[in-house]
Amino acid sequence: MNDGKEVPVMIASRKGFYYELKAGKRYLWCRCGRSKQQPFCDGSHAGTSFLPIPYKAERDEEVIFCGCKHTGTAPFCDGAHSNLPDGYRDDDPHSLENRRVALVAASADPTIKLDGQCYVFSTARAALARxxxxxxxxxxxPAMGALYQSQFYAKVGRGASPVISADGRHTVLFIAAGDGEIEISGRRFAVGPLTGVYIRPSEAYRMHAESPLTVFISNGPGSEDLVWLEHMPAAFEEAHPQRCAVIDPSQRQKMAERYYQLLVNREHSSTVVTQFIGTIPLSKAEPHRHLYEEALIFLNGAGVVWAEKTKTAVGPGDVLFLPRKQLHSVQCTTPGGFDVVGVIYPGDNPAVNY
Ligand code: FES
Structure with missing residues (x-):
């Protein structure tokens, strides 16, 4: 963001600044990086050709102002800091501080509770209702602590599942295994492993399994249970025909040594929920927070998730639930890295953190 001016921007902070905006108030974001009152302008740009960027809050809202001054969505963070030199720091899992973090062992219960209402759910240890x-x-x-979303783990044997109503909620599926079709209000879409599917709030859906399907069903606002229908309503929203998202290496976005690709996102007219698939190398991320609520599905490999003074081991089929603003870190312990699928509500950019 130098703009070819005579002096470069300065990186004020490698991370964004969390801030609570007040409706009607005007803020002046420091663009040059020289202010001593980050993220706001204090006049230190004098003598440069940079000017602060004003922002007027339409409503009370929580935001993350850019601290690195390299964002493409000024004045707010877009995750650009992760790709600056030394921008995405790993954390040493063997540091003195980290050695004091307690390991929470698995038990017969599928839920492993960590600090801050964060937990890991083992689908392998869960009993399934038929x-x-x-x-x-x-x-x-919601009963398990989520404010924005629910998630259900489902296995569908050969044949057709019952009809499930979206019940006024945005619904996102992730097909982890198996082949078949997803029928959305009368319209059928072929699906296979690693496919994301978006179902609009007014619609209903069912799964037709040619080989047994393993499916993660997310919806938001969250519900305690799925809502069943006797018949499939023919109410497919024709104005939004694009519903499936598949792996496309050309869509990969780099985040330091990590990669992610958006699956269900705004291109599918999904405006409040975003689904992504990511690859995490052998490493432990520096602890950080997000403004969205997140569910992270571990697809393969092995790792450890850290939340404040607790940590636990994770493997394929485990799901990490992260409330908004929860300090956390994901560590991959597999030499070749591992893959995860995230669902974030509300949000459209999994790279934004603070
Ligand atoms: S001090 Fe940085 S833009 Fe004013």
């Missing part, structure tokens, strides 16, 4: 050819269990729900 509904026709489908077995399912809640993984994330």
């Amino acid at each position: 509904r026709g050819v489908m077995g399912y269990t809640p993984v994330i729900s």
